[in-house]
Amino acid sequence: MKRFSALLAAAILGSLLTLGAYQYFFKPEQPVTVQYVSGTPISRIALTKDESGNTVPLDFTAVAEKVTPAVVHIKSTQKSKTTQPQYVDPFRDFFGPRNFGPSQSSGSGVIINANGYIVTNNHVVQDADVVEVTLFDNRTFKAEVIGTDPDTDLAVVKINQSNLPFLSFVDSDQSKVGEWVLAVGNPFNLNSTVTAGIISAKGRNIDIINRNNGEGNTAIESFIQTDAAINPGNSGGALVNLGGGLLGINTAIASPTGAYSGYGFAVPSNIVSKIVEDLIKYGTVQRGWLGVTITSVNSQLVKEHELEVTEGALITGFAEKSSAKDAGLKEQDVVVKIDNTPIKTSAALIEMVGRHRPGDKLMITVNRKGKEVTVPVVLKNRDGEVSVIKPEDKPVYATLGVTLEDLDAKTLKQLDLTNGVRIKALGNGKLSKYTDIREGFIITKVNDEPVKSVKEFNEIIKKKKAGELVILTGTYEDFPREFNYAFRM
Structure with missing residues (x-):
């Protein structure tokens, strides 16, 4: 009996070991299960408030559909x-x-x-x-x-089309740092690209436009800074709020690589709308000028000039035809307010003035030796007038972009020439754009008609019609052979 029990126990144990080994080495495949859910499970979501004040998940789809067309x-x-x-x-x-x-x-x-x-x-x-x-x-x-x-x-x-979808400007002054915005454009030729971010700062001057016309930098820079991704090709695109209103025009990025690195800049809508109105109505921008040289107040200037304020735009000089000087503003005045808008930097002052036209009156508040003084200033244009500026009616020859000079008889004799005028300077214009003509080129003929003086050259060019072919014939002092340069008026 004992022998039978031992045999039975051994058989059971062997069966269990055999079954265990089979399960271990020959485990049957489990069926693959795929689950489908109606929503995406998430643990954290961004929230905002709807028009009724209810807290709802942040959603960009509606505004993206509205603005991309x-x-x-x-x-x-x-x-x-x-x-x-x-x-x-x-x-x-x-x-x-x-x-x-x-x-x-x-x-x-x-x-x-x-x-x-x-x-x-x-x-x-x-x-x-x-x-x-x-x-x-x-x-x-x-x-x-x-x-x-x-x-x-x-x-x-x-473009000559009608009934197009369009965006309306909103007041960029009402936008706030931290506010959600979308950047819409065509980066890298990827049409209708939408990116999201927040307004990181306002009133940024990054010195990227650098417009110096010989009378100082005339650029107006007071950008909205955003961390919405902006890349090459986004230039001219829209920066919009969550209501689909146009807050600015994307213009620049700050990047060591030329691509997005976290900083993008847009021209605020309050500047854009004024410029657009002027260009459509007048054909040129009607810009009011204070006629001042300014710099942002900082701790160093406070010490150097013993200023009583730590923010504002310090007046350090005046232009020849200055509406600010005529109104009674003085050097060392610190502009702290224009109308009801606080001025904390020179960029803020430039932006506020840039929104106005000649003839507009501004109430400018300055801190003068510790006391606030408010002075009414009527803006003028750069010529010191308050009238509307018309688009420049440039003579035809001015579009060539050259400065010419007459040649004396001695120079002509040395070059074995009987006539000609020399290009003294070459700027932006048709000649630099459509030819490789160099400064120093001596023009002897225009369409085989001899040229003896600058006045004569201008008279010949004035008679040319738009689209007419013009051939300038001449030579260089350092390479005395005949060259021909052709372009169309």
């Missing part, structure tokens, strides 16, 4: 040009002049009017021969440049 892609093209090299090319007579293909750049724009008015950056359309606008639905149209303002890096173009 009003943001366009802009392609600017500079036509190809056939030119002669700046240097003397010994192979030119064998191979002919160089032929440069068209150059292109792209950016974004925002439709601000149902009839086709679009705001963008000046640097997006600057020097373009052809501007093309591609809408959200992929329709493409040629655009007319209505006007540009290099001082704010803004421009207005127009």
Whole structure:
């Protein structure tokens, strides 16, 4: 009996070991289960309040759907040009002049009017021969440049369409640091890209426009800074609030690589709207000037000038035709308020004045040796007038972008010439844009007509019609052979 029990126990134990080994080495496959849920499980969400004051999850979809149809892609093209090299090319007579293909750049724009008015950056359309606008639905149209303002890096173009979706300006003064915003544009030619972030700062001056016309820097920089991703191609795109209102035009990024690094800058809508109105109505910007030299107050200036305030814009000088000086403002005055708006930096002052036109009156409050004084100032234009400035009616020859000088008989004799005028300086214009002509070139003929003086050259060019071919014939002192440069008026 004992022997049987032992055998039975051994058999049971062997069966269990055999079953365990089978389960271990030959485990059957478990079925794969996929679950579907109606929502995405999350542990943390961003919240906001709706119009009724109820707390709801933050959602960008509605505003993205609203604003993307009003943001366009802009392609600017500079036509190809056939030119002669700046240097003397010994192979030119064998191979002919160089032929440069068209150059292109792209950016974004925002439709601000149902009839086709679009705001963008000046640097997006600057020097373009052809501007093309591609809408959200992929329709493409040629655009007319209505006007540009290099001082704010803004421009207005127009396409001949109606009933277009558009965005309305909102008061950028009411926006707050920390407020959610969306940046909409076409970075890297990726159409209709939407990114989200917050307003990181306001009133930023990053010295990127650098408009110096010989009378100091005339740029207006008081950017909205955002951490919404802005990349090349976003220029001219929209910065909007969660209501879909246009807060600014994306203009620049601060980056060591040229791509997004956490800092983007937009021109505030209160500046944009004024510039746009001027360009559409007058064809040029009606800019009011205080005629002052200013700097932001800091701790060092407080000590040096024994100032009684630690914020504001210190007046350090006046222009020749200064409306501020005429009104009674003085050097060492610190501007602390314009109308009812506090002024804490020079950028804030420039922005406030930049929103106004000649003839507008501002109530300017300054701190003068510890006392606040309010002075009414009527803004003037740079010429010291309060009248409307008309677009420059440049003579035709001025579009060439050259400064010429007459040659004396001695110089002509040394060059074995009987007539000619020399290019003294070469600036922005048709000659630098469409040819490789150099400073120092001596023009002897225009379309085979001899030129004896600068006055005579101007008279010949004045008679040329738009689109007419012009050939300048002449030579260089350092390479006395005949060159021809061709362009169209």
